[in-house]
Amino acid sequence: MDTAMLIEKSALVLLLFLISLGVAAYQTYFERKLAAWIQDRVGPDRAGPFGILQPIADGTKMFLKEDFIPAKADKWLFIIGPGISMFTALITSSVIPWGTNLNLFGRDISLQVADFNIGILFVFGVVSIGVYGIMIGGWASNNKYSLYGAIRASSQMISYELAMGISAITIVMLTGSLSLNDIVQSQHGMNWNVFYQPLAFFIFFITSLAELNRAPFDLPECESELIGGYHTEYSSMKLGLYLFSEYTSMFVSSAIMAVLFFGGYNFPGMDAFSGNTLAILSIAAFALKIFLFIFVIMWIRWTIPRFRFDQLMHLGWKVLIPVAIVNMLITGLVVAWNQGWM
Amino acid sequence: MSLQMISVILGSLTIASGLMVVLSKHPIRSVIYLVITFFFISAMYILMNAQFLAIVNMIVYAGAIMVLFLFVLMLLNLNKEMEPETSRMSLITAVIAGGTLFLVMITALRDTFQYGKGYVQVPVQDAGLVEKLGKLLFSKYLVPFEISSILFIAAMVGAVLLAKREKQIID
Numbered sequence: 001m002d003t004a005m006l007i008e009k010s011a012l013v014l015l016l017f018l019i020s021l022g023v024a025a026y027q028t029y030f031e032r033k034l035a036a037w038i039q040d041r042v043g044p045d046r047a048g049p050f051g052i053l054q055p056i057a058d059g060t061k062m063f064l065k066e067d068f069i070p071a072k073a074d075k076w077l078f079i080i081g082p083g084i085s086m087f088t089a090l091i092t093s094s095v096i097p098w099g100t101n102l103n104l105f106g107r108d109i110s111l112q113v114a115d116f117n118i119g120i121l122f123v124f125g126v127v128s129i130g131v132y133g134i135m136i137g138g139w140a141s142n143n144k145y146s147l148y149g150a151i152r153a154s155s156q157m158i159s160y161e162l163a164m165g166i167s168a169i170t171i172v173m174l175t176g177s178l179s180l181n182d183i184v185q186s187q188h189g190m191n192w193n194v195f196y197q198p199l200a201f202f203i204f205f206i207t208s209l210a211e212l213n214r215a216p217f218d219l220p221e222c223e224s225e226l227i228g229g230y231h232t233e234y235s236s237m238k239l240g241l242y243l244f245s246e247y248t249s250m251f252v253s254s255a256i257m258a259v260l261f262f263g264g265y266n267f268p269g270m271d272a273f274s275g276n277t278l279a280i281l282s283i284a285a286f287a288l289k290i291f292l293f294i295f296v297i298m299w300i301r302w303t304i305p306r307f308r309f310d311q312l313m314h315l316g317w318k319v320l321i322p323v324a325i326v327n328m329l330i331t332g333l334v335v336a337w338n339q340g341w342m
Numbered sequence: 343m344s345l346q347m348i349s350v351i352l353g354s355l356t357i358a359s360g361l362m363v364v365l366s367k368h369p370i371r372s373v374i375y376l377v378i379t380f381f382f383i384s385a386m387y388i389l390m391n392a393q394f395l396a397i398v399n400m401i402v403y404a405g406a407i408m409v410l411f412l413f414v415l416m417l418l419n420l421n422k423e424m425e426p427e428t429s430r431m432s433l434i435t436a437v438i439a440g441g442t443l444f445l446v447m448i449t450a451l452r453d454t455f456q457y458g459k460g461y462v463q464v465p466v467q468d469a470g471l472v473e474k475l476g477k478l479l480f481s482k483y484l485v486p487f488e489i490s491s492i493l494f495i496a497a498m499v500g501a502v503l504l505a506k507r508e509k510q511i512i513d
Contacts, residue, residue, distance in 0.1 A: 121397045128405025139416050
């Protein structure tokens with residue numbers, strides 16, 4: 001590895017970090033405005049024109065609040081809980097290909113931090129350890145409601161991870177590769193996976209909502225039953241980190257959905273462009289897709305009421321997993337037929 | 343930093359966190375140290391160029407099994423007063439079992455030193471990559487692979503059956 005590559009990758013990592021945080025901050029503003037619009041209100045409009053400085057005001061407020069740790073809490077675990085949540089939310093962005101190669105200073109710069117040959121498995125690995133942040137935080141608070149929230153989160157995430165993995169396997173079968181870069185390149189132009197695998201996309205979308213703890217699957221922090229769920233005892237920026245990590249993972253999982261099913265940075269008519277114009281347009285197309293997914297996720301939150309917990313488990317184990325398995329089997333048969341193995 | 347340096351550092355970190363699993367007072371902390379140990383083992387796999395194994399170790403052990411462990415421990419809420427009394431008999435059996443395992447490990451270690459390899463060496467550089475592993479599993483090791491999957495399914499069906507029977511008693 002040469003020095004230029006080291007600098008280029010570090011710059012990309014830093015840029016992604018800042019973009020993820022910035023997008024997460026403005027997602028809170030966007031969500032509040034959207035909720036206000038859906039409920040026929042005005043929404044935040046005091047800080048700056050149209051309330052555009054609201055996230056900054058919120059962040060400052062979070063930092064200025066008293067940082068409280070309950071007397072009987074497990075201090076260390078209480079502190080690292082939000083940290084793990086934030087870490088797992090941010091780290092996934094390193095395997096996402098954000099655009100075609102950019103040519104700067106005479107070098108071809110790949111807009112993907114790490115092109116693993118197992119990128120999609122890496123995403124699942126990170127998703128599966130993401131639950132630790134919530135579990136550890138909820139348990140360490142030494143509060144019944146927090147513990148309920150933590151247990152709900154873990155059982156929900158384990159149940160939905162299976163269906164998520166099985167629905168994503170169909171994409172791996174179609175592409176023949178586990179690398180996210182290969183998956184995106186195989187969807188060149190308008191050849192998106194969602195046209196071949198609409199059912200898998202549907203399942204993946206629902207399970208993503210459940211993994212994100214977003215409504216209608218936000219039972220771990222269900223206000224009407226559990227006060228605040230796993231973050232009941234948290235205050236100040238620790239609470240801020242939990243809330244922030246939810247929005248960051250929303251951004252990243254929207255990106256993953258766009259990569260797997262909606263062609264990533266590909267857009268129709270992309271062959272007409274080349275070089276840096278193509279790179280910038282592809283980044284713009286990708287950003288647009290991510291924005292649309294974020295919008296739909298928020299729209300669902302303000303439209304559909306919360307599930308009951310037994311309904312959630314029923315949906316996960318008895319509906320989504322069997323449907324995903326049947327879908328996988330049919331895809332496998334079709335792929336085998338096309339390859340001439342049967 | 344040479345590869346050997348890294349493997350020594352990783353190995354000592356793995357052993358240290360493994361020791362902390364046994365030494366830490368609270369069961370929840372033990373589980374968390376065990377998760378950390380799994381991460382170090384994953385790092386070892388990556389060092390041996392076995393990325394697929396590393397990530398599967400992360401997903402299956404650190405991600406799924408340990409979450410279930412943590413889940414059960416959180417529900418039990420173990421503390422000092424509830425600690426069960428261990429009888430002398432179980433202490434003796436534990437010592438014998440542990441000692442036997444230790445003996446086996448020493449034999450295994452002796453073998454590696456005898457052949458003069460010292461540190462772990464990978465015979466083929468890309469043996470652990472997913473393409474190679476998949477081809478091996480579905481050609482040379484097809485029968486053991488299928489047998490182990492049948493075992494897994496049997497275990498899963500057994501678990502479901504056991505859980506079901508318990509429910510019928512409650513009803």
